[in-house]
Amino acid sequence: xxxxxxxxxxxxxxxxxxxxxxxxxxxxxxxxxxxxxxxxxxxxxxxxxxxxxxxxxxxxxxxxxxxxxxxxxxxxxxxxxxxxxxxxxxxx
Amino acid sequence: xxxxxxxxxxxxxxxxxxxxxxxxxxxxxxxxxxxxxxxxxxxxxxxxxxxxxxxxxxxxxxxxxxxxxxxxxxxxxxxxxxxxxxxxxxxxxxxxxxxxxxxxxxxxxxxxxxxxxxxxxxxxxxxxxxxxxxxxxxxxxxxxxxxxxxxxxxxxxxxxxxxxxxxxxxxxxxxxxxxxxxxxxxxxxxxxxxxxxxxxxxxxxxxxxxxxxxxxxxxxxxxxxxxxxxxxxxxxxxxxxxxxxxxxxxxxxx
Ligand SMILES: Cc1cc2nc3c(=O)[nH]c(=O)nc-3n(C[C@H](O)[C@H](O)[C@H](O)COP(=O)(O)OP(=O)(O)OC[C@H]3O[C@@H](n4cnc5c(N)ncnc54)[C@H](O)[C@@H]3O)c2cc1C
Ligand SMILES: [Zn+2]
Numbered sequence: 001x002x003x004x005x006x007x008x009x010x011x012x013x014x015x016x017x018x019x020x021x022x023x024x025x026x027x028x029x030x031x032x033x034x035x036x037x038x039x040x041x042x043x044x045x046x047x048x049x050x051x052x053x054x055x056x057x058x059x060x061x062x063x064x065x066x067x068x069x070x071x072x073x074x075x076x077x078x079x080x081x082x083x084x085x086x087x088x089x090x091x092x
Numbered sequence: 093x094x095x096x097x098x099x100x101x102x103x104x105x106x107x108x109x110x111x112x113x114x115x116x117x118x119x120x121x122x123x124x125x126x127x128x129x130x131x132x133x134x135x136x137x138x139x140x141x142x143x144x145x146x147x148x149x150x151x152x153x154x155x156x157x158x159x160x161x162x163x164x165x166x167x168x169x170x171x172x173x174x175x176x177x178x179x180x181x182x183x184x185x186x187x188x189x190x191x192x193x194x195x196x197x198x199x200x201x202x203x204x205x206x207x208x209x210x211x212x213x214x215x216x217x218x219x220x221x222x223x224x225x226x227x228x229x230x231x232x233x234x235x236x237x238x239x240x241x242x243x244x245x246x247x248x249x250x251x252x253x254x255x256x257x258x259x260x261x262x263x264x265x266x267x268x269x270x271x272x273x274x275x276x277x278x279x280x281x282x283x284x285x286x287x288x289x290x291x292x293x294x295x296x297x298x299x300x301x302x303x304x305x306x307x308x309x310x311x312x313x314x315x316x317x318x319x320x321x322x323x324x325x326x327x328x329x330x331x332x333x334x335x336x337x338x339x340x341x342x343x344x345x346x
Contacts, residue, residue: 005343006315006316006317006320006342006343006344007316007342007343008316008340008342008343009316009340009341009342010316010338010339010340012141012157012202012204012205012339012340013157015141015157015201015202015203016106016142016143016157016198016199016201019106019201020105020106024203025201025202025203025204027202027203027204027205028203028204041204042204043202043204043205043337043338043339044338088203
């Protein structure tokens with residue numbers, strides 16, 4: 001994969017796929033990168049759709065933050081590059 | 093279970109809806125607005141998008157995201173799609189689909205790249221090509237809500253005939269108080285245009301935007317390379333990166 005091409009979108013693309021799993025919108029959630037400690041909204045992640053499933057990379061250090069693969073009967077969410085996600089929640 | 097939730101409630105499970113094409117508006121020789129009728133549509137905010145899913149007879153299916161072009165309007169959902177010549181989905185949407193046809197769509201989705209009418213901050217919108225679509229929803233919603241937030245749009249297009257919503261933007265720039273509209277032409281400018289065709293530059297953003305001291309909310313949308321360039325320019329000019337919201341549509345084809 002060429003990390004310098006423009007063949008990617010961003011975390012806004014994850015809005016639908018993640019909204020299938022979570023009851024709130026995740027694009028505004030603030031993630032922290034395991035590799036560089038950088039913080040930013042899920043919407044700002046670089047998203048590559050050519051791999052099996054969707055791969056989100058850190059916009060600062062390019063390392064993988066999360067992967068989402070949707071099969072016919074499961075969704076597989078790999079968050080190994082994400083230390084934490086702070087998710088805006090509406091008041092109860 | 094999903095249907096038992098209050099319409100539009102947060103716990104509504106995101107599912108695919110049947111959307112029937114009701115109306116088509118030609119915007120440019122290669123783009124059109126598709127107005128779908130979606131029963132049970134819960135409403136949406138300007139800037140949100142939908143995922144569209146097409147399924148072939150052999151069961152192969154593929155999906156793409158499209159921004160919603162208008163503010164919430166009952167069961168109507170309007171998308172404006174630019175044809176990408178060698179594309180899989182956009183030629184079908186812009187050339188094959190006719191009123192009465194049904195596709196699948198889910199949404200609205202996206203809660204970050206959204207403008208809220210209650211926000212009084214000045215707004216800077218910067219669009220490249222079809223990136224105008226969600227920004228147009230914001231411009232339309234502003235007037236509809238009677239918002240006085242000051243809006244400026246910088247719209248980068250290849251040629252005058254590639255402009256989406258050109259007549260409406262001209263009228264709004266005149267009638268919607270507090271809305272400025274500026275164009276940058278990258279391949280061919282209209283007759284008598286003061287500048288030769290060129291890429292959007294620091295000077296365009298500096299002169300056509302708001303000073304960082306005004307703390308505007310910036311929304312940048314378009315092809316990935318365009319968005320990267322413009323976001324870098326805004327931050328270099330001193331805008332707070334947290335106030336620069338971006339949405340990348342993908343690579344610029346051929
Ligand atoms: C959040 C979001 C919102 C979007 N909103 C809109 C919208 O309102 N209107 C709209 O027209 N599009 C929008 N897009 C882009 C849209 O999702 C598709 O990428 C686009 O229609 C091309 O799909 P395709 O199947 O025709 O082309 P594909 O078969 O996916 O690609 C064919 C060729 O075109 C290139 N290509 C891929 N995407 C683009 C693109 N966006 N522009 C130019 N070339 C491309 C590819 O590199 C490839 O060479 C949005 C994308 C995102 C992520
Ligand atoms: Zn990182």
